[in-house]
Amino acid sequence: MTHPFEIGLEQELPADPEQVWAAIATGPGIDSWFMGRNEVEEREGGAVSMETGGRREDAVVTAYEPGRRFATRTSAAPDGRFMAFEYLIEGRAGGSSSVLRVVHSGLLGDDWQDEYDALRSGWPFHLHTLREYLAHFAGRTGTPTFGLRVWDGRTRDEVRTAIARALGADERLAVGLPVHADVPGLPPLDGVVVWADDDRAAVRTADGLYTFHQGAGVAVMFHHLFGAADGAEPAWQAWLAALPA
Structure with missing residues (x-):
């Protein structure tokens, strides 16, 4: 119905x-x-x-x-x-x-x-x-970058914590928190959290908007890159896949 x-x-x-x-x-x-x-x-x-x-x-x-x-x-x-x-x-x-x-x-x-x-x-x-x-970023065109990881058996909180730790936070991200990530093959990510709740987070840098969606057993990324984007999608997919389970 x-x-x-x-x-x-x-x-x-x-x-x-x-x-x-x-x-x-x-x-x-x-x-x-x-x-x-x-x-x-x-x-x-x-x-x-x-x-x-x-x-x-x-x-x-x-x-x-x-x-x-x-x-x-x-x-x-x-x-x-x-x-x-x-x-x-x-x-x-x-x-x-x-x-x-x-x-x-x-x-x-x-x-x-x-x-x-x-x-x-x-x-x-x-x-x-x-x-x-x-x-x-008005007037600029972003390159969309997608990533997905399935974490069978992991709760939403465990997925959220794994992403937070990979961005330099202890357990949770919070709006205004500076974050850092090393993504092999790409320049380091240094930015600030502009959204954080139980299900989603967003980070703004000088050249991108990076968004993370967390659910039970799954993590999804939708990034929007306003600088160089060659190789970014496979690099971010590898970063997500390498996070500790």
Whole structure:
């Protein structure tokens, strides 16, 4: 059985509507703060795709009003499940900031409660990453970098602690904490924690946004690199794989 849902959020952003539009309605813009590698055919009725770790999800543009409104919708699965996203941009007086309203809706499957809870808790994190991007890297295009490790039998807390220790913390990351990581084949990572909760963490450096997602038996990375990125994805995957179990 499917279950309808709707999530609505609002985020003030330190950017004008044109900059916000470029971030939420173009492939390179979405690559710079959200998940995966994205392509957007920039017109109503255009194709949209997101590829993450070998998995591809396709959608279609259902609204395209530059600087104001952008919406997409996935095709319905055999059981009727689908996802729809609507972004509404409103410029603030003075033109240097905007408010972004996001509505995520659709139909979820039998495990709808867990999936809804994950979506609901994830959106504030993603909008915070968007704000970090526009505040510190506006006008630059990030290279998305993905990593995944399955830790069978490990709790979420154990996975979170392993990542925290690899970044130089004792047990937990905290906002404002300076962190350091040595990734073989890449320059050292030196940055500051800009988000930390039980499930997710984000680190900002001079040339990147590094995000870590922690669950029971699994760790996922979605990084956005604004400097040199050659070889970064396999290097970060090797770093994640080498963390003590």
